[in-house]
Amino acid sequence: MDYRIEDLYILLAESSSTQSKIIINQFKELGITKFDVVKNGAEVLTVLEKDTPDLVMANLYLPDMSSTDLVHKLREQEKFEELVFMLISTETSFEKLDPIKQAGATAVLPKPFSTKQLKQALYTTFEYLEPDELDIENFNSENMHVLVVDDSRFARNQIMRTLGKMGVERFMQASDGAEAIPIIDKEYFDLIITDYNMPIVSGKELIEYVRSKSHQPTVPIMMVTTEEYGSKLAAVERSGVSAICDKPFEPRTVKAMIESVMAA
Numbered sequence: 001m002d003y004r005i006e007d008l009y010i011l012l013a014e015s016s017s018t019q020s021k022i023i024i025n026q027f028k029e030l031g032i033t034k035f036d037v038v039k040n041g042a043e044v045l046t047v048l049e050k051d052t053p054d055l056v057m058a059n060l061y062l063p064d065m066s067s068t069d070l071v072h073k074l075r076e077q078e079k080f081e082e083l084v085f086m087l088i089s090t091e092t093s094f095e096k097l098d099p100i101k102q103a104g105a106t107a108v109l110p111k112p113f114s115t116k117q118l119k120q121a122l123y124t125t126f127e128y129l130e131p132d133e134l135d136i137e138n139f140n141s142e143n144m145h146v147l148v149v150d151d152s153r154f155a156r157n158q159i160m161r162t163l164g165k166m167g168v169e170r171f172m173q174a175s176d177g178a179e180a181i182p183i184i185d186k187e188y189f190d191l192i193i194t195d196y197n198m199p200i201v202s203g204k205e206l207i208e209y210v211r212s213k214s215h216q217p218t219v220p221i222m223m224v225t226t227e228e229y230g231s232k233l234a235a236v237e238r239s240g241v242s243a244i245c246d247k248p249f250e251p252r253t254v255k256a257m258i259e260s261v262m263a264a
Helices: 017-029 041-050 067-075 094-103 115-129 153-165 177-186 203-213 231-239 251-263
Strands: 009-013 034-038 055-059 084-089 107-110 145-149 170-174 191-194 221-225 243-246
Touching: 009 017, 009 041, 017 034, 017 115, 034 041, 041 055, 041 067, 055 067, 067 084, 067 094, 084 094, 084 115, 107 115, 115 251, 145 153, 145 177, 153 170, 153 251, 170 177, 177 191, 177 203, 191 203, 191 251, 203 221, 221 251, 243 251
Parallel strands: 009 034, 009 055, 055 084, 084 107, 145 170, 145 191, 191 221, 221 243
Antiparallel strands: none
């Protein structure tokens, strides 16, 4: 990759002056000199009208809006669909984090964090900006036919953009399992990527259909989900999923999983 941490331009939204100083000092430790600091969501939007950073970092709760609302506002604009958004949060509960993950946050950095943890999170940013191409023996990624199933348009676009940068060119998409089933009945796929929580037909039910009723029961299926591991995902594993990946996903993790399931 051609990116270097010190080349990043970061927009930080942090209402606390003390926390801002701590994070700015960490930026400086890493050699990052190009950054802007604002205190609320409205100021983020104002900066973005004039310039586009490589990364937006923000707390879950800002004085004028939540980061979930901010991400929704960003993803509504085509020019910001690929903007990397990193959430900084002390929250750990599924109920608090799931809405912003579904809205389109591309990374979550637990707070408090060390400079080393920040550095690792920023390297993940590089993967979103320029992921490595897939390396699958005896398989041309350009010829892979992939079905992406998710009720979030942003999530579908994010997955397709990430895989596109890895060399995949042939995609079909569906907004839920019910829409995916007739597509699966008509088309052959090399890989299916599906969300877990979807209306009408869930990801688990879609997997069960593919494995027991479709004409391609052995197709690799990857599930991308915000669900915490537990009885639900254990049941999904038993239903025949090939791999399970957390949302927001790291491109490196998705790449390794795809290479693994396609080589199996």
